[in-house]
Amino acid sequence: MAVIVDLRGRVALVTGGTKGIGAAIADRLAEAGATVVVCARSTPSDSTHEYETCDVRDPEQVGALVERIVASHGRLDIAVNNAGGSPSADAADASPRFSEAIIRLNLLAPLHVAQAVNRVMQEQDSGGSIVNVASVSALRPSPGTAAYGAAKAGLLSLTQTLAVEWAPKVRVNAVSAGVFASEDCLDHYGGSEGLARVAATVPSGRFGAPGEVADAVVFLASPLAGYVTGANLVLHGGGEWPAFLRAAEG
Numbered sequence: 001m002a003v004i005v006d007l008r009g010r011v012a013l014v015t016g017g018t019k020g021i022g023a024a025i026a027d028r029l030a031e032a033g034a035t036v037v038v039c040a041r042s043t044p045s046d047s048t049h050e051y052e053t054c055d056v057r058d059p060e061q062v063g064a065l066v067e068r069i070v071a072s073h074g075r076l077d078i079a080v081n082n083a084g085g086s087p088s089a090d091a092a093d094a095s096p097r098f099s100e101a102i103i104r105l106n107l108l109a110p111l112h113v114a115q116a117v118n119r120v121m122q123e124q125d126s127g128g129s130i131v132n133v134a135s136v137s138a139l140r141p142s143p144g145t146a147a148y149g150a151a152k153a154g155l156l157s158l159t160q161t162l163a164v165e166w167a168p169k170v171r172v173n174a175v176s177a178g179v180f181a182s183e184d185c186l187d188h189y190g191g192s193e194g195l196a197r198v199a200a201t202v203p204s205g206r207f208g209a210p211g212e213v214a215d216a217v218v219f220l221a222s223p224l225a226g227y228v229t230g231a232n233l234v235l236h237g238g239g240e241w242p243a244f245l246r247a248a249e250g
Contacts, residue, residue, distance in 0.1 A: 005222045008033035011073045012221070013066075015056050015113060016083030018044035021133065021180065024210035025080055028218045034078065037069050056083050056109040059116075066116040075124060078221045079117040081110035081155075082133045086148035099147040106151035107158070114162055118170055127169035129221045132159050133213070134176040136236050152176075156232055163230030171229035173220045178236025180208040203238030 007029060017026040017038030026049050030036045038047055039054040054065040069076050084106040089098060114130050121128030135152045142149025156174055163172040179202060199206050216233050219225055 005032045005218055005224060007078070007218075007222060010034045010077040011069065011075050012036050012078035012080065013069060013076060013113075013117065014038045014049075014080045014082055015054075015109075016040055017049065017080070018047050018051070021177070021210045021213050022080075022082040023047075024214040025082060025133075025217050028211065028214035029078065029080075029221070032218055032222070035073060037073075039065060040083070056081075056113055057104045059112040062109075062112045062116050066113075066120060070120055076117055076120045077124070077126065077128050079113060079128070079130045080133065080217055080221070081113055081130070083109060084133065084148075084152075086145045088144040089147075090144065091146040094147065102147040103151045103154075106148055107154045110155055111158060114158075114172070118162075118166055121170045122166070124169075127171070129225075130162070130170060130172045131217050131220050132156075132172070132174040133217070134159075134174045134232065136176050136178045136234065136239075138176060139234070140240075159232065160230045167229060171220075171225070173225070173228060173230070174232045175213060175216045175220065176232055176234045176236070177213050178202070178208060178234075178239070180210060180213065201240055202236070203241065206237065208235060208237060 012029045012034045014022055014026045014036060016022040018040045026036045026038050030049060036049040037052055038049045039052045041055050043053060044051060052065050052068065054061045056062055066076065086102045110132050117130060132155050134155050137145060137149035138152035138156050159172050159174040166172060179198060213235060216235055220228060
């Protein structure tokens with residue numbers, strides 16, 4: 001029997017949905033039949049989805065965004081907190097302003113969005129679903145991105161707490177992404193040879209594809225995951241080979 005995800009009649013918001021993993025998530029939701037609204041701080045040149053300008057770090061902008069979506073579409077069923085990220089910075093030298101900005105984007109912004117959409121979803125007969133895009137940086141040391149890893153760890157805790165507080169109307173889940181191909185990979189990992197070396201550390205032998213995160217998000221947002229809430233779906237290709245085993249092999 002074929003398993004079909006049917007999101008026709010649902011309205012979805014994807015933050016940071018104009019490029020990379022966010023764009024893949026928006027596309028998959030649309031393919032499943034949802035009406036998709038994406039938001040970012042700057043206007044994209046080629047988004048095929050309805051677009052709204054919003055800085056999700058600002059709760060007033062977030063509240064106004066959700067009001068516009070509901071005024072236009074009459075409902076809001078799915079929210080994907082995808083906006084986030086961090087440049088590399090050594091923890092010893094990172095400024096307070098830098099660290100606070102990273103935490104605002106990766107932890108407080110998802111909370112602002114979740115609070116705003118929850119107010120709508122709680123009033124809907126069908127409730128709603130929130131999916132937070134986290135990272136394996138929340139589950140292991142995150143050298144070079146300490147504030148980011150800490151914020152994503154906080155996001156996983158937040159996911160569990162909101163799932164309890166907002167049940168049964170609103171389901172809240174997370175996806176923790178490992179090493180995934182992106183526009184920045186070549187520079188970040190030192191070119192094609194660096195990419196190959198990093199991919200070799202993953203048991204699956206390759207980087208993940210943005211569409212694989214998107215598939216996980218669509219599952220969690222759909223009725224197929226109707227009894228799933230407070231969960232963290234880890235997408236890391238098996239994780240990393242233990243360093244002590246590599247050392248023992250010489």
